[in-house]
Each structure stands twice: as C-alpha cells, then as structure tokens.
Amino acid sequence: MARTVKRAFKYRFYPTHEQTAELARTFGCVRLVYNRALEERTRSWYTEQRRMSYVDTSAALTAWKKTDELAFLNEVSSVPLQQALRHLQAAFAAFFDKRAKYPRFKAKKKSRASAEYTRSAFRFRDGNLTLAKMGGPLDVRWTRPLPAGAEPSTVTVSRDAAGRWFVSILCEDGITRLDPSDKAVGVDAGLTSLVTLSTGEKITNPRHERRDRERLTRAQKDLARKEKGSANQEKAKRKVAGVHARIADRRRDFLHKLSTRLVHENQVVVIENLNVRNMVKNHPLARAISDAGWRDLRAMLEYKADWYGRELVVIDRWFPSTRTCSECGTIAGKMPLGVREWECDGCGARHDRDVNAAKNVLAAGLAVSACGAGVRPQRESSRTGRSASKQETHGATRGLPRL
Known part of the structure; x- marks a missing residue:
C-alpha cells in the first residue's frame, strides 16, 4: 500500500556571478523584512497591547516598499519576503503554544542564509529550475532523480557557512509501506x-x-x-x-x-x-x-x-x-x-x-x-x-x- 507524503529533495548547485549577487540581495532583504516585522510586532504589543497578525505585517511590508529608505525591496522577488512573514507568524504561533521561546532577530553572520520560493516565483521544466528575477536556470547537480511527474510546490535556496549553495525542492512522493514483520x-x-x-x-x-x-x-x-x-x-x-x-x-x-x-x-x-x-x-x-x-x-x-x-x-x-x-x-x-x-x-x-x-x-x-x-x-x-x-x-x- 503506497502513501503520498511531502518530501524535500536537496541538491547542491553552483550559481553564476549574477545569480550569486541576486541571491545575496534576496537573503539580505529576507533578513531585513523578518527583523523589521518582529520589531513592529514587539513594539505594537509593548506600547499598544495590540497583537499584529500576518495580514498586518504584510500591509506594513507594502508600505515599507513605498518609502525611499526601503525602496530597494522592490528589486528582489516579493515571494521570499512574504514567506519570511509567514515564517515569523509560525514562530509566534509556536511561542503562544509554549512550544518555543520568543522569536529572535536574525543576525547577518550567524543566521541561516536562505530564501523560500513558492510556485509563482519559479519555473521547473525539463529538469531546469529558474527562479524569479533570474535570466537563466540554476546549475543544479541532480545527484538523484525527483519522483516521476513531480511538481515542486516550494523551492528553498540556501548557503551554508562553508560557502556551499543548496536548493531544496519540496514535492509529493509515493512511499510504499513495508510488509508487516514480527520482529x-x-x-x-x-x-x-x-x-x-x-x-x-x-x-x-x-x-x-x-x-x-x-x-x-x-x-x-x-x-x-x-x-x-x-x-x-x-x-x-x-x-x-x-x-x-x-x-x-x-x-x-x-x-x-x-x-x-x-x-x-x-x-x-x-x-x-x-x-x-x-x-x-x-x-x-x-x-x-x-x-x-x-x-x-x-x-x-x-x-x-x-x-x-x-x-x-x-x-x-x-x-x-x-x-x-x-x-x-x-x-x-x-x-x-x-x-x-x-x-x-x-x-x-x-x-x-x-x-x-x-x-x-x-x-x-x-x-x-x-x-x-x-x-x-x-x-x-x-x-x-x-x-x-x-x-x-x-x-x-x-x-x-x-x-
């Protein structure tokens, strides 16, 4: 009996100079939006006793993009920025459920450099993966095949402390259950x-x-x-x-x-x-x-x-x-x-x-x-x-x- 599960497949890739610069900008913008939203939510609670939701922070992001100070946020894909707000919302949900501590700010040199793209922000055709705001596909090393007919729902790009680049592709996969055993x-x-x-x-x-x-x-x-x-x-x-x-x-x-x-x-x-x-x-x-x-x-x-x-x-x-x-x-x-x-x-x-x-x-x-x-x-x-x-x-x- 087969079961369908959400499964992430992680691959290493080698970006060009232009892609490296674009991704570095995206990582910086994602970190800035996350920290700004966390600061706003904290200030709102301690000064006004008001809780901000994801919808409120999304509206605030739209306002930030219209200012001269943060106009550069328009230069990167909007999807990773929205995903950062969703991740912050999930962090607060875990905090209120007493499953985690209060969310912390992301440090430039210590936090994980990553950006998450949903279906509207990437194209996957014939084994080529192209992200929004990029002219060409990523040079991904396909060390193992994706499931047949896979349609990725989310793509997460990250860079570790050693300077290696990875892309994690989330898609549905069929898992065949093992035969019962008496061991x-x-x-x-x-x-x-x-x-x-x-x-x-x-x-x-x-x-x-x-x-x-x-x-x-x-x-x-x-x-x-x-x-x-x-x-x-x-x-x-x-x-x-x-x-x-x-x-x-x-x-x-x-x-x-x-x-x-x-x-x-x-x-x-x-x-x-x-x-x-x-x-x-x-x-x-x-x-x-x-x-x-x-x-x-x-x-x-x-x-x-x-x-x-x-x-x-x-x-x-x-x-x-x-x-x-x-x-x-x-x-x-x-x-x-x-x-x-x-x-x-x-x-x-x-x-x-x-x-x-x-x-x-x-x-x-x-x-x-x-x-x-x-x-x-x-x-x-x-x-x-x-x-x-x-x-x-x-x-x-x-x-x-x-x-």
Whole structure:
C-alpha cells in the first residue's frame, strides 16, 4: 500500500556571478523584512497591547516598499519576503503554544542564509529550475532523480557557512509501506557503542568529530592568527566551517543508514526518551554526546516509522533499564558509568550493561505497544509520578496487529 507524503529533495548547485549577487540581495532583504516585522510586532504589543497578525505585517511590508529608505525591496522577488512573514507568524504561533521561546532577530553572520520560493516565483521544466528575477536556470547537480511527474510546490535556496549553495525542492512522493514483520528491537544509546540492540549487537560509535579533530584544530589555529575583518580571516572562517560541514555530513549519512536499517528490519522499535539538552551540560561528556547525534537519530526514526508503517515506542527516561535484571526483574543499586558488566544479586545472572538495558527497553516498549502502560509490574516509579513503563508512541501501524 503506497502513501503520498511531502518530501524535500536537496541538491547542491553552483550559481553564476549574477545569480550569486541576486541571491545575496534576496537573503539580505529576507533578513531585513523578518527583523523589521518582529520589531513592529514587539513594539505594537509593548506600547499598544495590540497583537499584529500576518495580514498586518504584510500591509506594513507594502508600505515599507513605498518609502525611499526601503525602496530597494522592490528589486528582489516579493515571494521570499512574504514567506519570511509567514515564517515569523509560525514562530509566534509556536511561542503562544509554549512550544518555543520568543522569536529572535536574525543576525547577518550567524543566521541561516536562505530564501523560500513558492510556485509563482519559479519555473521547473525539463529538469531546469529558474527562479524569479533570474535570466537563466540554476546549475543544479541532480545527484538523484525527483519522483516521476513531480511538481515542486516550494523551492528553498540556501548557503551554508562553508560557502556551499543548496536548493531544496519540496514535492509529493509515493512511499510504499513495508510488509508487516514480527520482529521488534530495543535500542540503548551510548557513547562507546552508538547503539546497543536487544539482540546483543553493538554498533560502534564512528566518532566523526574526533576523527577530524586534528584537522579542525589546525583550521581554528589558522583562523586565530588572521587579522580581524580581513579577507584572509573570511577565508579561514570558511575553511573552519568546511571541516564542520564535513563532520556533519558524515554523521547525518551514518544516522540515515542506521535508522533506515532499524525501521526496515523491525515492526516495533523501542528507544528511551533521552533529555539531550540537559545531558550536554555535563562538561566532560558534552562534546562526545553532541557528536553522537542521538536527537537526530530519534527524529529520523519517528518520520521513517510513520512513512513505512512501523511503530516507534519511546519509554520514560527514568525507567531503570540499566539497573534492572532482564532475567528476574531485580533492581540493583547505584551503577556508575565505569561498570560495564554486573551480576544480579537475585538470580546470579551476569549481564553486559548495555545489552541488558536494551532488553529491558524492549520489554517495557512491548508492554506499552500491546496493552498500554502498567502491563508489567511497576517496580519503580518515574520521577514524574507516572508509570515507569512509558508514555508515547509514534507511527503506530493502522490495520495491523500490534506485538
């Protein structure tokens, strides 16, 4: 059974000098409009106790274009400017729903340089993509084909800190759901082994940042020696950003392959609800935790499970998976990170710390998947006062029996 989803396809492209100048102007105008609109909305609330909507900021944009100070906004396509206002509206909606903090201003040197074009602002014919205000198509490197008969609805152009140009094309794609499987796996995240599966398999942490640390150190030292504000400093900055981009690309590629494998091989995937934001506050481990990419792995598992008709179960972070004996259920005392193997006082079973945790994660997840929290005897309550066996599921398979 196929399912239609919105899917973005990202490609690298190489603009001409004229296209580079046009896109740079567009990025600057998008940032200016976003910041002006944010300033107006903030001022309106604090001085008049009045909320401005997207319609109000759109009317303000029209007025800005008629002034001598901001007349240059007419030189770029109007669509990316309107999209910037929509993005600001979405940011405020997330803030009012308490899903995000108050929107922040976009800094020229720190914010992502991007512009979004909708259908009225680009033309896609015979594999050629042409944006509004440009005389010729972009030199896109089509490393993989778009879906047959694809009609892009949105095109986002961006430039990263390393100076690379990318175009992201959003279109509909058909995803074929996988055949039902009777397999399930528990996943325990770690640093020595990136993940340990309940089957006993350990997947080694590639440590991409550590492998390129020497190269990164040399580039950063070279940057520190450059004169501030000079052209050489900008070159050195791009070199540092290039090393970071290489690390991020390799990490993302590895996580995509790992998440795809887990989803394809198992009907149910069970993971822990790790609070990465607080975990990186542990200074000695912050670098290694950030390099592991646990949050990205969870995000990939969530949408891929939804795509392919699998189920992702996320158990409570306070569930004592490491200290619980997977054979008899006895909960051991404190267990420092240095303890990699331990013996159960109840039944005498000897456990590998990570494999045992993965088995307990799987058992708790299957209980939730089958009948909901509370199926297993509650041996230890979570600090939130809820059942230790978990709370949320993602991508539940409809029409198929759960394990």
